[in-house]
Amino acid sequence: MAAITTAFSAELETFHHDDDDLLTAGLGLDGLRVMAPPAFADAARPTLSELRRRAIWSNWRGIADLVPGGGYGDLYGSTADVPGREFSAFARIDGARQPHRLLVQVPDDFDTGKRCVVVTASSGSRGIYGAIAVAGAWGLPKGCAVAYTDKGAGTDYFDLDAGKGIAADGTVATAGEAALAFAPDAPAGEATARGVAVKHAHSQDNPEADWGLHVRQAAEFALHALDKARPGEAPFTFDNTRIIAVGISNGGGAVLRAAELEGDWLDAVVAGEPNIDAEGGRSLYDYTTEAALLMPCALLDQTLAPLPAAAGSAASLGRCSRLRMAGLVEGDDAAAWVVDAHRRLNASGWSDEALKAGALSSGFDLWRAIAVTYASAYGRYGVGQHPCGFGFAVLNEPFSPRASSDAERATWWADGSGIPPGAGVGIVEMPTAVPDPTFGGLQCLRALWTGEGDAAHRVRAGVAEVRAAPPRAGLPVVVVHGTDDGLVPMAFSSQPYVAMAKAAGRDVRFWQVRNAQHFDAFLGLPDYAARYLPLLPYVYEALDRVEAHLDNGAPLPADAVIETTPRGGSR
Structure with missing residues (x-):
């Protein structure tokens, strides 16, 4: 396997114990279920721990069905208290104008016998914690390190009027005074440079074209972080460390794009409801x-x-x-x-x-x-x-743009979804x-x-530029998709991808889950709760089956149409 060549910058290491663990930032399941976000003591100047806790709360709430009685934490999933360290950095794809974020969580009880890394990419255009409910919830309690990438999108918005963006630690900083995750090529004061610049929209990098490389770089950063965290077991390499990739939605598409890359660096892939553009599908x-x-x-x-x-x-x-x-x-x-x-x-x-x-x-x-x-x-x-x-801007009540305040900017990194409207930023x-x-x-x-x-x-x-190719030959791949998905319909994405991969001779397994749609978080709405079931349990189960295959040669799951009964009974 080729040596790591990625250069990392703005590296940070933080410790998370007691009431500030890796998986829920000390909130636990009850805290994640609270409807209001964790408050900032000073609205305009939140602390680093306050920002992190709020970002983790926001990303759990945006992905998982946490409604009491819905089964999370009881029938499936975990919000275990996992102490450990986080390593974060910026990295770049060759030729990219802007950096992207990487984060690795290393639990204190990292399993040195298994030496496993779960690598993931944020769903949608979310920030760096955008897959914590997917990869973190499965990998951290098992003693695996978890590596994240925001795949060149994320919530690093830039205030064009004030000339301020988001620094490596999530705080707001003035351009030129700190390394920013996104600083657009649009000097403040120009007539067109007003409002808010959004990284996914304005980086000029078409990040989706490089999703697979983003995932690969996150895996490389995981090995780099493990060398620092566990020097007694170093070096960590692709040859002696297991790498499993998992993601949902855009993150699912990203791990499938990573599966195309040459080399034996990746051991298995699980993709849930992937946004993937394959021959025979629709973009x-x-x-x-x-x-x-x-x-x-x-x-x-x-x-x-x-x-x-x-x-x-x-x-x-x-x-x-x-x-x-x-x-x-x-x-x-x-x-x-x-x-x-x-x-x-x-x-x-x-x-x-x-x-x-x-x-x-x-x-x-x-x-x-x-x-x-x-x-x-x-x-x-x-x-x-x-x-x-x-364009994008903070809006008045009649939807006219206005300048943002310090308190509004302070919430962007934690509260944003990466695509306005949201976190106080709207479409103009x-x-x-x-x-x-x-x-x-x-x-x-x-x-x-x-x-x-x-x-x-x-x-x-x-x-x-974003059209998918078949995965590497011999790589175990499981695709999981809800038959009722209304955002990334299965007929446009997973079905043609699996057909393309199988036509190329690849062994891709496909689970089609009845009565599952795209947003588990929408199951908090009574109508959706009555008609649908969450998809995450099936993603976790696919990971369990892949792990058993890698551990002891258990067979990979067969293709299946999984019949289910919605919570409200038969439809």
């Missing part, structure tokens, strides 16, 4: 922009009932009208437009199960949020260059006419996929 940008336009109207079709209240609003009727005016649906009245929007989504591959589960994504305006950020990322656009005129655009003020912007975003021109070609070229 995230394609189906997201389609859903952003058509789904609000299609969800009014009574054949899709029952749906959450967010799906049936007056705004949805306004969307139907705008679609008809633009020639995107057909029919003589609103009822016909609804049916036609539904028909068009079905014809392009959306199942009714995916549409029902996608209702909250539509109601929360998540499709537009994803499309705005990814259009900029795929096109490698900088601040003020978005081809559809979008020039609204079009009522009753659907976002329609013009959505048409522009969709045209970057379906249309012509320099901007469309630039965005599609970025999408082409």
Whole structure:
């Protein structure tokens, strides 16, 4: 195996014991269940431990179903008190404009006999703790080190008006006075350099193209950290240390991209609900922009009932009208437009199960949020260059941009999801006419996929850079996906990926879980709790089965469609 060549910078080492452990920062399961985030004693100047605790709380809450009675911590999963050390650093992909974050957690009871590392990547565009409920919850109680990467996205926002960003320790710092995780090429004071720069959107690196390399660098940093933490057992190398990769959503796509890389550095991969673009599937940008336009109207079709209240609003009727005016649906009245929007989504591959589960994504305006950020990322656009005129800023009540305060900036690293709106940062655009003020912007975003021109070609070229290849021959890979996933539909992602990999002769195992959708955290909503089950237990089970295979040669799990009963009974 080739020697480690990655250079790390801004390295930090911290110790976490007693009421500040690795897995929950001392909150435990009860503390993670509290609805309000852990408070800062001084809102504008939180301490490092306060920032870390809040970031861990936020990322647990965004990923896991922690509702009492839901089973987490009782039937599956762990929030064990795990003391240990954290090692963090910045690293770069060759040619990248911006660094990305790496973090390694080494438990005090690291199993020196097993010498295991669980490497992971954040789901969505989350910050460095964005997979703690996935990889940390499984690996740390087993005595494994856990290595994380934010894969070039994350919550390191930059205030363009104040010239301030996020330092290595999560605190706010002025550009030039500290090493920042993200400092865009847009000097404060320029006319277009106002508001908030978001790393995933404005790094100009198209980080998704390098997801596999980000995961590999996290594994390299784990070996580096273990040499420091356990010098008596050093050196730690890929030849003498087991590396298992796991991730969900974008993190699942990242570990599958890592599986492509040459060399025997990686021992197994488990990918949950992966956002992966494979031959025969559809790109995230394609189906997201389609859903952003058509789904609000299609969800009014009574054949899709029952749906959450967010799906049936007056705004949805306004969307139907705008679609008809633009020639995107057909029919003589609103009822016909609804049916036609539904028909068009079905014809392009959306199942009714995916549409029902996608209702909250539509109601929360998540499709537009994803499309705005990814259009900029795929096109490698900088601040003020978005081809559809979008930007980000802290907003007044009437949605006009304003400068952020010290207290607002202090929450970004801990509270953000990496894609606005959220953590006080919203989307800025020039609204079009009522009753659907976002329609013009959505048409522009969709045209970057379906249309012509320099901007469309630039965005599609970025999408082409993220196409997946088969995993390395002989590498154990298990893919787990919910059949009702409404954000990353299985038909667009896992199914074509598994088919492509098997056609190439790779031994990829595929679990399809009935009555599971994309967001375990949504199971706190009564409607979703009645209709769905969490996916995380099946991801943990797949990890257990892979571990048994590596430990004693137990057979890998067979392909399966896993029948389940939703919490509310039969559907």
